Amino acid sequence: MTEFLMPSLGADMEDGTLVEWRKKSGDTVKRGDIIAEVETQKGLIEIEVFDEGVIEKLLIKEGEKVPVGTPMALINPDGAEAEAKKETASMKKEVKLQPIEEKAEQKVMEKSTKEIRIRATPIAKKIAQDKGIDLSQVTGTGENGAITKDDVENVIVQKGEISKTEKGEKPVDNLVEVEPEKTEAQPFEAELYKMEKQPVEVKKERALTPAEAIRSAVAAAMSKSNREIPHYYLEKRVDMSKAMAWIKETNRERPIQKRLLPAALFIKAVASSLDEVSELNAIWENGLQLKNEINIGFVVSLRTGGIIVPVILQADSKSVGEIMEVLNDLIPRARALKLRSSELSDSTITITNIGEGSADKVFGVIYPPQVAIIGFGNITEQAFAENGMLGIRPVVDVTLAGDHRATDGITGSRFLGSLNKYLQNPESL
């Protein structure tokens, strides 16, 4: 049921007197119909209705003076119009500011244009219709913010990626699954779009090179992330002296081929911490969905630019050594673009380890629909105070970017606390 309210016909109008009902109970009204005449300081005004439906009940009597916003009648929208209710209600409030001199017809037109009409170019609309894209979810970059062909096509590309993730197929970076022999420009593009199962007319004019395809996949995923995910950021300095000593000790007993890198320890520590703070091992799709398996995506940067995120499945049930073996297997193949789809899908959280470079810490961008990304910086020697003593220790800055829709800073903080605990007791991993 929709309430028909006494409209404000100018900022200075406080109330109005109903002079005459033009419609009676049981009448069908449509948008733009004159429902009543109201006396205001500015004279006798015909009031239009902005709802469609049948008048259920007239709530005030002729001659009655009521403040702006008072319900005057109840309108029962037909089934089909029920959806539009909220919109029309808000529209009614908008009407308040209309100068009364304006023609009723114009008001309806103008308001409906502003409220409902989506500005999109004809071809953008056509493509959206063909591909089933909801234009209200697309941001326009064209003239006066109109949605253009490129805007829709970008969404199609993203959508292809998301739906794959949902189906447990390969996520964005899967582009690289293609055998390197096939990565010549032409077949690669064909593969790319075949995988998305949506014949996209985009970019047919020029084939993408593998590097470009990866770049655009990264661009799409990261744009979506930045657009949709409200990130919060936390940072924790972790003393690595025990962890580094443990690695050194362990490596002494290991053949070169099996030597551990700090990355393996980080992954294991993250996995163990997720066991304790399970809210971060999750995806956000129509709400928070916790995941049972802890599958850790590990960002591998490509020498040619772009990143690939192979997954270490069930990292919590693997030992540090086993994780290192997985890395030894995955990283070279990732760099050669020779991963299998199963090695690129189903990750439930991502680790980025920029530590090798010159930057001390990295604030990650969450890979949707995941809800967190953990960043490990460079391990450097730092002055570190503990128990009233200052010492030079290997230190790493660990960051966490969390999806604030899914969790709060306190959750992330607990996680970093737990991570620190594990890194101070590496033998427990």
Added chain:
Amino acid sequence: MNEEEIKNIIFQLLKKIAPDTEPSALQPDENIREVLNIDSFDSLQFIVSLNEKLGIEIPEEDYGKISTLKSLINYLLAKLKSQLS
């Protein structure tokens, strides 16, 4: 094995890890990892492949002694010599 041969092996192995670079253009005193943009993972791979090729095991604590081309070659030459004797 002489210095030149070792150098060639080093170049060959580095090229495999960082195919987009030109290891032979390295200056003797340049930091190999920095110039060729090699991360710790690839660095470990390099050490593993040196081990496979030359039979030389480089312990972790010696990583600091092999950061430039010159120091790496000298390190390997010394190791080979001590193996012989």
Added chain:
Amino acid sequence: MSQTIKITYREAFKQGLREALQNDDRIFLMGEDVGRYGGAFAVSKGLLQEFGEERIMDVPLSESGFVGAGIGAALAGMKPIVEVMTVNFGLLAMDQIVNNAATLLHMSGGQLNVPVVIRISCGIGQQLAAQHSHSWEPFFAQVPGLVVLSVGTHEDARGMLHTALQSPDPVIIIEYTSMLNLEKEISTDMGAVNITKAKVIKSGKDISIITYGTGVYKCLESADELAAEGIDAEVIDLRVLRPLDEETFLASVAKTHRALIVEDAWRSVSISSEISSRIMEKAFYELDASVKRLCGVEVPIPYPLHLEQASVPQKSDIVKAVKRIINP
């Protein structure tokens, strides 16, 4: 590959004219000062000596009279080329052109064709002030029964006359005085050209720049400048303003999804308004941006050079407009 020669727009017309006169005895040129004076713009210089007074005919200063005479000659089996010195005087012949040349086939129930070719000098950019600076292609292009050609390139200056003379119906050829001394390379074996199709002068994928007449070279130069900034513009010379070859520009818009129409003519009720509405009618669902136009400013064309230049689209305007469409 054929050889090319450097040739002025004027010389290209003259070659076409001489060739036509050589090919067919029924063809003759008539107009003010075309004979002894060699043409107001020297296009027919020397032809009187070559072909004689019967074929190169000076006429009295009466546009209505001699254009009417040309129509009569065409009805009687000759193939007259009537030169109207400038389009402003051409208005005096409008009654003959619209009421006789364009209608007689219809009025005679299909019995009488009027194979007259009327060449008219036109255009803005010579500092000739308001009464002699016009882009009146739209006036003629509105009349059913006429074929209206706009000569935007040297190839067309060389080749359009020949094909126009084959037409059984009256053909108006609009020539541009501002381009007469402009030199371009054309192929030495350049001859007759088609007069039913528009032409993609430069192919591109980002936007269709649709133009004619003096706009053609300006748009090409603009496209070169845009290419340097990574915008790949397609340039279309309409060439035939009536009947319009819509197939060519609609196909182009279907490819680029954006269109800019450039002309010197006044904006209202112009060629560009016609092109724009055909795109709306027939290629609406291909558009990724609203169609834009650059036209002459709707004022009597001013005399001072800077104001005259400001009254019609220049290269910088075209470049700017294209960029605004592509990056709004």
